[in-house]
Amino acid sequence: xxxxxxxxxxxxxxxxxxxxxxxxxxxxxxxxxxxxxxxxxxxxxxxxxxxxxxxxxxxxxxxxxxxxxxxxxxxxxxxxxxxxxxxxxxxxxxxxxxxxxxxxxxxxxxxxxxxxxxxxxxxxxxxxxxxxxxxxxxxxxxxxxxxxxxxxxxxxxxxxxxxxxxxxxxxxxxxxxxxxxxxxxxxxxxxxxxxxxxxxxxxxxxxxxxxxxxxxxxxxxxxxxxxxxxxxxxxxxxxxxxxxxxxxxxxxxxxxxxx
Numbered sequence: 063x064x065x066x067x068x069x070x071x072x073x074x075x076x077x078x079x080x081x082x083x084x085x086x087x088x089x090x091x092x093x094x095x096x097x098x099x100x101x102x103x104x105x106x107x108x109x110x111x112x113x114x115x116x117x118x119x120x121x122x123x124x125x126x127x128x129x130x131x132x133x134x135x136x137x138x139x140x141x142x143x144x145x146x147x148x149x150x151x152x153x154x155x156x157x158x159x160x161x162x163x164x165x166x167x168x169x170x171x172x173x174x175x176x177x178x179x180x181x182x183x184x185x186x187x188x189x190x191x192x193x194x195x196x197x198x199x200x201x202x203x204x205x206x207x208x209x210x211x212x213x214x215x216x217x218x219x220x221x222x223x224x225x226x227x228x229x230x231x232x233x234x235x236x237x238x239x240x241x242x243x244x245x246x247x248x249x250x251x252x253x254x255x256x257x258x259x260x261x262x263x264x265x266x267x268x269x270x271x272x273x274x275x276x277x278x279x280x281x282x283x284x285x286x287x288x289x290x291x292x293x294x295x296x297x298x299x300x301x302x303x304x305x306x307x308x309x310x311x312x313x314x315x316x317x318x319x320x321x
Contacts (some may be wrong), residue, residue: 252300
């Protein structure tokens with residue numbers, strides 16, 4: 063008769079000591095705090111030392127127009143009116159100075175930083191999210207955009223938030239109110255990226271393309287396809303909110319040098 067060998071006992075797996083987990087969390091939290099503080103310092107130090115340069119002065123001048131004149135003026139240029147309108151309201155609330163105007167971009171840059179950090183933590187885990195946080199916190203381009211009276215930090219903020227919530231719609235299975243809230247936020251952020259800068263058009267197109275690829279790839283997964291349709295609906299809704307400005311954008315494209 064064939065001999066039957068007894069099954070080998072499973073090797074016991076020892077749980078990580080509690081003190082080691084606490085130490086890991088503490089080190090990660092300290093690193094995150096240091097990186098966030100470094101990002102704030104890089105964006106704030108010397109913010110009012112230099113005068114406005116040419117493009118910043120153009121943003122300031124545009125924000126001084128009455129609202130109706132401001133919208134009419136931007137209708138002949140390549141830039142939608144959201145940023146100068148926000149800058150107008152911002153300087154009305156605070157004060158009309160170089161530092162105050164640049165603080166709007168600082169705020170947008172920091173919101174983008176925190177959004178990227180949170181998104182990376184959800185998608186990649188806490189360890190990888192620290193690497194992402196460091197890359198964005200110390201990025202020369204991100205720092206420069208967050209120190210200028212221009213719309214680039216605002217555009218980057220809206221684009222990042224839009225990508226994050228589109229990703230959530232594609233990957234998370236929360237139903238009901240949570241899912242609808244994600245849809246509304248994604249649509250609002252897509253609209254924000256479009257109303258901030260004409261560059262939002264190719265960004266929204268890439269977002270739609272990414273969702274379409276996910277939908278095509280999930281042929282045998284009805285739930286994944288439903289999530290992709292939901293994300294695409296949010297992108298379309300955001301684009302629809304930008305539709306009233308499209309004729310002005312096309313007119314500017316035909317006559318404006320930035321295009």
